[in-house]
Amino acid sequence: MAKRIPLAPGLFTWPAAEPALLGGRCGSCGHVAFPYREHCLACGKAEVAQVELPRRGRLWTFTTQRFRPPSPPYAGADTPETFVPFSVGYVELPGACRVEARLTEPDPDKLAIGQEMELTVLPFGSTPEGDETVVFAFQPVR
Known part of the structure; x- marks a missing residue:
């Protein structure tokens, strides 16, 4: 049975009803970065x-x-003709980072600078095994 999996591991909580990005907070200087390192x-x-x-x-x-x-690195399921x-x-x-x-x-x-945005997950493509890949994105808060 096909499943939905992140395009790359460790970027966001998954599966999750309300996914969150996974960053890192330095215990020494307090710097926050994404993705986690x-x-x-x-x-x-x-x-x-x-965090x-x-x-x-x-x-x-x-x-x-x-x-x-250009591909690689772009791995979308579209073609130059179907690209949107x-x-x-x-x-x-x-309190974190950009x-x-x-x-x-x-x-x-x-879209407008300063507009409130919220994290979501979008379908992106599929693996050779037939699993659907998903990526994180931000959507305007309505």
Whole structure:
């Protein structure tokens, strides 16, 4: 039976009704980073604890991807003919960090700097075994 699995392990809690990104908080300097790493990017120490990041934040900046990214590394199930533009942006998570992510809203006229966003999970493609892959994204809070 096919299952839904993250495109890459360790990025977010899954399966979960309300998934959360998995970041790291340095016990030495307090720096928060995503994705989780064993060593702090700010001070280099190995005192990093894995933490769930806030599910909501504010759109810091964004752009629209109007052409299919080159493969590899892009692994989408679409083709140049079926590609649909999408938005990507940085979402500032309170008390944590800024996260680069796909946005669910492709129309730039419906996005605004400072807009409240919430984490969600989207279908992305499939594995050779037939499992559906999912990725994290942010959607506008209505």
